[in-house]
Amino acid sequence: MVSNASSCCSHRPIQASKEGLLRTLLVQLFRAHPEVIALVASSRWESLCLFNEDPRRLSQDELEDMFRHAVKHISSRAKLALFIDGLDEFDGDCNALISLLQECLASPIKVCISSRPWTEFENAFGNYPRLKMEDLTYDDITKYVVSRFEANSQFARFQKLHPQFASDLSHSIADKASGVFLWVTIVVASLLAGMMAGDRVEDLENRLNLLPSEMDDLYGRIIESIDPLYREHAAQLFKLVSACRGPPSLRVLWYADEVKFLDRAINEDPSAVPLEEVLGRLEDMRLRIVSRCRGLLEVQSAPDEYPEKPDRGNAVYLHRTFAEFLRRPDTQQRLDSCLTKPYDSGIRISAAYTSLAKLWMRPDTQNRIASLRFQLHLNDSLDHAGDAMPSLSCDVVRLMDHLREECASLRRYSYKENKFRDPGGKWQSKLTGIELNSYCSDAREEFLCLATAFCVGEYIRAKADQRGVVVIAKRDPSKERLKLGALGWTLQGNPELLRTSLLSLVPLTNPRSASVIKLLLDKGAKPNKAIKQIGFRKATAWEELLAGAISIIERSLEEANSQVTECVHLMLEGGAKVTVGTVQRAIRISRECTVPRYLTWSTNQYPYDMGAVRRNASLGSVYVQLKVMKKDRGAPFRVT
Structure with missing residues (x-):
C-alpha cells in the first residue's frame, strides 16, 4: 500500500x-x-x-x-x-x-x-540512502536548453561566431539550475532575449551571473529589470491579479485596468459595445500583459463558450511559486514603491465585475446560464468592494448604488425558499410557502442585506441605520391565497413587516467579519433586540450569530476559529446577554438551519453542503465558556 x-x-x-x-x-x-x-x-x-x-x-x-x-x-x-x-x-x-x-x-x-x-x-x-534531484535531471535540463537554443535562428548565428561559448552555455545553465526546471525556462528566455538584442559574449555571461539561483531572488530581479516606462503599470497588473480570488479573464482585467474605470463601469452599457471593439480590447490587454510582465504572468487561452461575449482566456501565474512570492508583505511593499500614487485593486476589480454583471443581466430568467453568470458576477463585485480602502468610501457607495439600481431587482435570494417554520407535514409546508409568498420584498433593502453578507464595510457604514435593522418585505394582501385578512394574519403569528438584523447576516468565516460587527455595534445595533419572524417565531441578532458560531466550530473549521472567537468577544463587549435561554435558543437555531443564515443571502444557485457536522455543542459547555469569555478577553470560543 x-x-x-x-x-x-x-x-x-x-x-x-x-x-x-x-x-x-x-x-x-x-x-x-x-x-x-x-x-x-x-x-x-x-x-x-x-x-x-x-x-x-x-x-x-x-x-x-x-x-x-x-x-x-x-x-x-x-x-x-x-x-x-x-x-x-x-x-x-x-x-x-x-x-x-x-x-x-x-x-x-x-x-x-x-x-x-x-x-x-x-x-x-543524513545517513540514509538519498539522491539529489539536480543529479537526476542534469541531462534532461541540458537537452532542454540545447533544444531551445537550436530552435532559435539568432542563436544559430551566434553559435557560428562563438562556438566554444555556445557549447559551454548549456552546461553552465544546467550547473546553476540545481535541478529547478522553472528557473531554467526563465533564464533561457532571458538569454534568448539578450541574443535578439545583440548582446555580446560578455553581456550574456554577465546576464547569467547576475541571475540568482533562488527563485524568489530571481522573481525580484526580473521585476527590477522591467523597463522603467512599464514598471509602474506592471506593478498595477501584478496587484490586480494577486487580489483576484481566481485567474481573472482578460475582460475583467481590461475593465479593472482602465484609467477612468469607475466612470466606465457606471456609464457604459457592455452589451452595446460592438464585438469588433470588444475583441480589440481583449487583444490590447493580452499585449499589455506580454510587454509589461516579462513572462511572470501569462495568458492562458481557451475557446469562448459564448463567442458573442468573448473573454479570450485568463491571466495566470508563470508558476504557483510566483503567486506565493506576490502574496508576501515585502513583495507588496516592493510593488507599492513602483507606484507614483495610491492604487486600490479591490474597487477596480469590483467595478470590472459590475460591468460583467450588467453584460449578463437579463430580465427573462428562462436563460439559466445567463442568470447564473449574472448572479456570480454580482457576488464577485460585492466581495471585492469589501476589500476597498476606507479612503475610497465615496467611490464604493457610488458603485454599489449603481449596482443596486441596475441589478438588485433581478437578484434571486435563497432566503425566499427557506421555511420559517419547521413543517412536520405537507399542509404545514404548503402553508409556510403561502405565507412567504404573501410578502412584497424591497429590492433596495435586500441589496443592503446582500452587501452585509459580503462584508462591504464602507457601504454598510453609509447605508445602515442606527439600529442595524432593515425591513426586507411587507405584507401584501393582494398576494394572499387564503383571504384571512389582517386578523387571520395576526392569528397565524405573522408580522406585517418582515425585518432582519444586519448583525445576524455577517459571515463569521469572512476575514472582514470582525470589523463589520464592530461597525454595526458602534452605529448602535442592538444584539439583544428580538425580531418577529413568521409563525410566532422570534430571535435576536445575538442568538442568530451565536448559532452560526456554534455551527462553524462544530464543523471543525480550524482556520476560522480565531475569527469566530473575535466576533463573539465583540458581541459580548457590545452588550450581548449570556443566559441559559439565549444559549438554548442559539443551539436550537443551529440545529434547525441546514444552511447558515448569511448564505441564504449570498448564494442562490448552488446547494450548500454542510458536510459531516458533529452536533456536539452542549448547553452547559457553551454557557460556561461564554461566561469565561466575558471575564477573559483572551479566552477562545468552544462548544464542548
Whole structure:
C-alpha cells in the first residue's frame, strides 16, 4: 500500500501543519484498510455507530496516537510505503516532525521524503540512502536548453561566431539550475532575449551571473529589470491579479485596468459595445500583459463558450511559486514603491465585475446560464468592494448604488425558499410557502442585506441605520391565497413587516467579519433586540450569530476559529446577554438551519453542503465558556 502527502501545493494553514500531514496520511490509510478504523479509534467508531455523531474534535495528540496504531496494524499484514514531499514547506517545529518520521522508520515500512537540504533534516536523515534531484535531471535540463537554443535562428548565428561559448552555455545553465526546471525556462528566455538584442559574449555571461539561483531572488530581479516606462503599470497588473480570488479573464482585467474605470463601469452599457471593439480590447490587454510582465504572468487561452461575449482566456501565474512570492508583505511593499500614487485593486476589480454583471443581466430568467453568470458576477463585485480602502468610501457607495439600481431587482435570494417554520407535514409546508409568498420584498433593502453578507464595510457604514435593522418585505394582501385578512394574519403569528438584523447576516468565516460587527455595534445595533419572524417565531441578532458560531466550530473549521472567537468577544463587549435561554435558543437555531443564515443571502444557485457536522455543542459547555469569555478577553470560543 502507498500513502503520500505534500505541503508544496498547500493553500490553507492546516495543510502545511503537522496536524494536516497526519490527517492526510490517516485518510489514505483508512481508505485502503477500513478494517483498522475500529481498532485505532474505537471510542469514536462506537459513537458513530450508535449515535451517528462524533463527540469531540480530534486533538493533535489523538491524531498521532491513531497514526502510530494504524501504521502498526497495517504493516503487520501488508507492505506499506509513505511518500512525503516538501518537509521544508511545513510550518511549526521541525523537531516534532522529525521525531514522528523517525518513529515510522523504526517500523517495518518504507518511507521516502523530500526536502531542501536543511541542517535539521541533514542531521536526522543524513545517513540514509538519498539522491539529489539536480543529479537526476542534469541531462534532461541540458537537452532542454540545447533544444531551445537550436530552435532559435539568432542563436544559430551566434553559435557560428562563438562556438566554444555556445557549447559551454548549456552546461553552465544546467550547473546553476540545481535541478529547478522553472528557473531554467526563465533564464533561457532571458538569454534568448539578450541574443535578439545583440548582446555580446560578455553581456550574456554577465546576464547569467547576475541571475540568482533562488527563485524568489530571481522573481525580484526580473521585476527590477522591467523597463522603467512599464514598471509602474506592471506593478498595477501584478496587484490586480494577486487580489483576484481566481485567474481573472482578460475582460475583467481590461475593465479593472482602465484609467477612468469607475466612470466606465457606471456609464457604459457592455452589451452595446460592438464585438469588433470588444475583441480589440481583449487583444490590447493580452499585449499589455506580454510587454509589461516579462513572462511572470501569462495568458492562458481557451475557446469562448459564448463567442458573442468573448473573454479570450485568463491571466495566470508563470508558476504557483510566483503567486506565493506576490502574496508576501515585502513583495507588496516592493510593488507599492513602483507606484507614483495610491492604487486600490479591490474597487477596480469590483467595478470590472459590475460591468460583467450588467453584460449578463437579463430580465427573462428562462436563460439559466445567463442568470447564473449574472448572479456570480454580482457576488464577485460585492466581495471585492469589501476589500476597498476606507479612503475610497465615496467611490464604493457610488458603485454599489449603481449596482443596486441596475441589478438588485433581478437578484434571486435563497432566503425566499427557506421555511420559517419547521413543517412536520405537507399542509404545514404548503402553508409556510403561502405565507412567504404573501410578502412584497424591497429590492433596495435586500441589496443592503446582500452587501452585509459580503462584508462591504464602507457601504454598510453609509447605508445602515442606527439600529442595524432593515425591513426586507411587507405584507401584501393582494398576494394572499387564503383571504384571512389582517386578523387571520395576526392569528397565524405573522408580522406585517418582515425585518432582519444586519448583525445576524455577517459571515463569521469572512476575514472582514470582525470589523463589520464592530461597525454595526458602534452605529448602535442592538444584539439583544428580538425580531418577529413568521409563525410566532422570534430571535435576536445575538442568538442568530451565536448559532452560526456554534455551527462553524462544530464543523471543525480550524482556520476560522480565531475569527469566530473575535466576533463573539465583540458581541459580548457590545452588550450581548449570556443566559441559559439565549444559549438554548442559539443551539436550537443551529440545529434547525441546514444552511447558515448569511448564505441564504449570498448564494442562490448552488446547494450548500454542510458536510459531516458533529452536533456536539452542549448547553452547559457553551454557557460556561461564554461566561469565561466575558471575564477573559483572551479566552477562545468552544462548544464542548
